[in-house]
Amino acid sequence: MTTGPRTPDDPTRLPIADAPATRRAIWNLLAHDRRAMAVVITLTGLAAAAGLATPRLVGAIVDRIEAGTDTTTLDLLGVALLGFAIAQFLLNRFARYAAHRFGERILARLREQFVQRTLALPTDVVEKAGPGDLxxxxxxxxxxxGATLRDVGPGVVLAVAQILFVLAAIALLDPLLGLCVFAATPALLLIMRWYLRRARTAYLAEGAANSTMAEALAATADGAATVESFRLQNQRIDEGNRQVATVYNARKRTLFLRSVLFPVMDFSYGIPLAVVLLIGGLRHVEGAIGLGTVIAASLYVLQLSDPLDELLEHMEFLQRSTAALARIEGVGAVTESPRPHRTAAPTDDSIDVVAVRHAYRDDHDVLHDVDLTVRPGERLALVGPSGAGKSTLGRLLAGIDAPRAGSITVGGVPIAELTPDERRRRVLLVTQEHHVFLGTLRDNLAIAAPHADDDTLYAALHAIDAHWATELPAGLDTEVNTTALRLDAAQSQQIALARVILADPNTVILDEATAMLDPTTARHAERALAAVLEGRTVIAIAHRLHTAHDADRVAVLEAGSITELGDHDTLLAADGAYAALWRSWHGVAGTTEISSAPILTSTRHELSG
Structure with missing residues (x-):
């Protein structure tokens, strides 16, 4: 999919589909159910055709009266007039009903497609874009x-059909009068060209302003406690006012476009009617056409006003909808972008980091020429002071972020070339952050293993001591995070850890995965994880140094670089940065017994203890 450039003042915002891509998306949506679209078009055409009878019959009645015909003929014409009116009403109803159903099915596909694309977005893209835009x-x-497909679309389709049929009817009635209908065409084309050249940009700018305002308001709401603690209320209010002003100015721009378009269109409606009456009257005086023809042509021109009004009324909404669809399709530009072609499968689960540099801002690297090899089955601890780059390196190893320079390979294959599913099977990052979705407990666990049976799901819960799950009234079918059952932080974290067990990755990166648990629960969960992780490669980002004590190797990060690498005893004997961290940590902890078992302790050590 070809997309337009991202917003210049916010290059991290999700892309927007360009006009050709948006047109293709519209056609793909409409063409997906061609049979239903054919039914809608047929019913709409018949409804428009039935509406053509009224002016023609009125003109015939005028001609018969002028010629002095009998009342029987007039009665028959009146009955025919009533019959066509009823037929038009019924056909209009069925056409709109079919169009509504067609629109709802299209909207359902659009929603499903958007959800699939959103869930497939890389994590770093979502984080950089921010919550407001998405x-x-x-x-x-x-x-x-959705409103366009459900409400506006059917009316627009019927209006277009009516306009085309009326123009054809006038031309058949009298070619010269048919040409008179186009008297206002130059003015209409000029105003429409002026409007359309500016509308897409204006409505995209309005959508971007709405996104930025939503993101600013969401950030203020999410960080309410921080705002209050640091007394930032006035700053956040000022920021909110600035964003509201931006939205206001963007909407003033689109309002200006409508304020020019609508009056010109309204004025243009009267021009064709005046010309038809003038030319038609002159030709009737000359005896070229009958009075009924002039009246029928005038009624046809008047009949154009309703569909033109509907098009005019919905023109602004159609432009807004096209801009909205371009933003929706822009999400697909990320998920459908070409992936590097992988020429070979990973030979093993070894991870090689070579000269990796990474920066969240272009002018500031947080990792500097990091070299590291993680052997299959190894227990590696990453330690260092706060801000040293431990979590950043963990995200790179999991393939969530891409390094600015250097390479990270799994079994000799760049991690960027692995599909998301394959990457998660090989390397999985578990952090303090967790999320439990609205739905059943089964749904939340099946995210990691869609085809797992009940016994497998319960086994995963038991492995991390989540025995409370067996006591739920509806078992795995219990709705969670609702008024019926709202999970606390410890239970939510246990569900996250159960997903790890179900996902069964070859390499697990733990970034304080049990930090949200109370000491007692954490001790059981870490012991359970120690057994579950046996035989896997484990990379633990150790904020508590007891985790590093039993690791096979410890990598010390300082200011974005690995300064020491070795086992616990060797690094203590070297009396370097690790030894200083160890002494500092023990200086705080004293001789107090460590409250939780080390995650990196092997099953052999666990049993011997």
Whole structure:
């Protein structure tokens, strides 16, 4: 998919599909159910055709009266007039009903497609884009497109059909009067060209402003405690006011476009009617056409006003909807971008980090020429002071972020060339952050193993001592995080750890995965994990140094570089940075017994203890 450039002042924002890609998306949505689309078009055409009878019959009645015909003929024409009116009403109803159903099915496919693309977005892309942009696209933009498909679309289709049929009817009635209908065409083309050249950019700018405002408000709400603690209320209010002002200015721009378009269009409606009456009257005086023809042509021109009004009314919404669809399709540009072609499969689970540099900002590297090899089955601890780059390196090893320079390979294959599913099977990052989705406990566990049976799910829960799950009234089918059952932090973290067991990765990166648990629960969970992780490669980002004590090797990071690498005893004997950290940690902990068992302790050590 070809996309336009990202917003210049925010290069991290999700891309926006360009006009050709948006048109292809519209056609793909409509063409997915061609039979239903054919039914809608047929019913709409018949409804528009039925509406053509009224002016023609009125003109015939005028001609018969002028010619002095009998009342029987007039009665028959009146009955025919009533019959066509009823037929038009019924066909209009069925056409709109079919169009609504067609639109709802398209909207359902669009929502499903958007959810799939959103879930497939790389984590780093979501984090850089921020919640506001994605939230606006998934809510306001999808709702806008949905309203078009459900409400605006059927009316627009019928209006277009009516306009085309009326123009054809006038031309058949009298070619010269048919040409008179186009008297206002130059003015209409000029105003439409002026409007359309500016509308897409204006509505995209309005959508971007809405996203930025939503993100600013969400950031203030999420960080309410921090805002209050540091007395940042005035700053956040000022920021909110600035974003509201930006949205206000963007909406003023689109309002200006409408304020020019609508009056010109309204004025243009009267021009064709005046010309038809003038030319038609002159030709009737000359005897070229009958009075009924002039009246029928005038009624046809008047009949154009309703569909033109509907198009005018929905023109602004169609532009807004097109801009919204471009933003929705922009998400697909990320998930459908070409992936590097992998020429070979990983030979093993070894991880090689070569001269890796990484920066969150272009002018500031947080990792500097990191070299590291993680052997299959090894227990490696990453330690260092806060801000040294431990969590950043963990994200790179898991393939969540890509290094600015250097390479990270798994079994000799660059981790970027692995598919998301294959990457998760080989390397999985577990952090303090966790999320339990609305739904059943089974749904939350099946995220990691969609085809797992109940026994497997319960076994994973038992492995991390989540015995509370067996006591739930509906078992695995219990709705969680609802008024019926709201999980606490410890239970939510246990579900996250159970997903790790179910995912069964070859390499696990633990970034304080049990930090949210109370000491007693953490002790059981870490012992259970120690057994589960036996035989796997484990990389533990150790904020508590007891984790590093039993690691096979310890890598010390300082200021974004690995300064020491070796086992615990060797690094203590070297009396370097690790020894200083160890002494500092013990100086705080004293001789107090460590409350939780080391994650990196092997099963052999666990049994011998």
């Amino acid at each position: 939230l606006t696209r998934s809510s306001a933009d999808v709702d806008t497109v």
